[in-house]
Amino acid sequence: MRICFVGGGNMATALIGGMLAKGFTPGDIAVVEPRAEGRDRLAADFAVRTHAALDAAALACDVLVLAVKPQQMRAALAPARGRLVDQVVVSIAAGLRLADIGRWLDGYPRLVRCMPNTPALIGAGTTGLFAAPAVSAEARAGVERILAAVGSTVWIDDEARMDAVTAISGSGPAYVFHFIEALEAAGAQLGFDADTAHALAVGTVLGAAQLAAQSHDTPATLRERVTSKGGTTAAALASLAADDFVAIVGRAVAAAEQRGKALGDALGADEGEKI
Ligand SMILES: NC(=O)c1ccc[n+]([C@@H]2O[C@H](COP(=O)([O-])OP(=O)(O)OC[C@H]3O[C@@H](n4cnc5c(N)ncnc54)[C@H](OP(=O)(O)O)[C@@H]3O)[C@@H](O)[C@H]2O)c1
Structure with a gap:
């Protein structure tokens, strides 16, 4: 399984470190990172391949892991539009919905959305995952192996529940x-x-x-x-x-879920539609 990360920041670094510790091969891992200093660090620390842009060489992979900030996603995906064949595209961006990522990729259907949390940085994360229907069972298993490298994983069968995952384990x-x-x-x-x-x-x-x-x-x-x-x-x-401790926690989690919905609307809005 050849994996290419788009964005080589905190989360990509944590995932790659975890994957290598779990037996993934550095030669199977590539990272697209615009900053030269970031590319040098990733190559020195992990001996993975690095690319300055999401070009044909970077797109020659089985799994594309989108590890940029949600606000950077639309621009980061632009070079991949119309150039994806059968790669599984995995977003770890908080809040962004697959409908929006799919629209920015001209309707590409093989999409997975994940919500890791910060203990992933020390290999003790909890990640909720949701796969679009076009993702095969084999592809799901591959994605699960990647996220399981930094902790435990839980599949969710309804993407709308990802805001609840965010409210419980993300926040x-x-x-x-x-x-x-x-x-x-x-x-x-x-x-x-x-x-x-x-x-x-x-x-x-x-x-x-x-x-x-x-x-x-x-x-x-x-x-x-x-x-x-x-x-x-x-x-x-x-x-x-x-x-009223239990009710206090319940209200806090409900507030996080509501905010997640609103952020999903805002992050997925195209230019001029932001709420
Ligand atoms: N950190 C967490 O614990 C956590 C938990 C759950 C989910 N997430 C999600 O994980 C994602 C990544 O978070 P992070 O903390 O790793 O962010 P980060 O450290 O800022 O990493 C993002 C990296 O992507 C690079 N980048 C920007 N535009 C790019 C482009 N067009 N193509 C390729 N790379 C590009 C950034 O470079 P520049 O610095 O030059 O912009 C940066 O190195 C976010 O969407 C976040 O919501 C993070």
């Missing part, structure tokens, strides 16, 4: 970082220095997430197991419940 790391910040701030209020509060907060979130991932029990059961009647955890959870 989700920020909710967790915010929770860590809150725990650190609470630690500081209880008299810990910043380093100690950070170590206690991050270690707890990391350990609890690993326990939730490895345990056969549900998070609810794990929570109940740390909660003795009348104990310290029960006091904290009662305070969270009184402040």
Whole structure:
């Protein structure tokens, strides 16, 4: 499987690093990156082929991974218009819909949309994927191998649900970082220095997430197991419940999903149609 990345920034770098660690061959990977310094870095770090433009040599691939910013996508795709044959085109751009990418490619149908999240940068990502009907099962499996190189993957069968994926796992790391910040701030209020509060907060979130991932029990059961009647955890959870913690998170996720829909409209609008 020959893979060409369009855009050699943070996400392409994370994906290529993960792919090579999982046994992909550098000779099968190419990157289109306009900045010479970016091309030099990619070639030096990974021994992959680099191209300054999406030309015929770059398009000679099986999978084209679109790793530019959503706002850069339309211009980045222009050189590929009318020149795609049977490549699978995979967008990792947040918010952009396949209908818009397909329109910018003159109706090209073999499209996959992915929503990775930032833990992909350390190989611990969670990626939601959606494939258009024209993508074969074999092609889907190839795309899944690429994204699985930086974490876990979940296929979604309705593209409209990608805004919900974005709201849960795409934006989700920020909710967790915010929770860590809150725990650190609470630690500081209880008299810990910043380093100690950070170590206690991050270690707890990391350990609890690993326990939730490895345990056969549900998070609810794990929570109940740390909660003795009348104990310290029960006091904290009662305070969270009184402040409507679950509803607060639900409203935050709903706000993210709504924003995702609006951004999808704006990003996919052609010139003069932006909302
Ligand atoms: N970072 C994340 O954790 C994350 C998570 C989920 C999804 N995503 C998505 O992943 C995509 C890439 O994000 P990123 O953080 O990797 O962005 P990035 O670091 O800015 O990388 C994009 C790269 O594409 C290059 N580029 C610009 N125009 C191009 C063109 N016409 N042809 C080829 N390359 C071009 C940019 O060069 P210049 O710097 O010169 O413009 C830059 O090196 C985005 O669409 C984002 O929504 C990212």
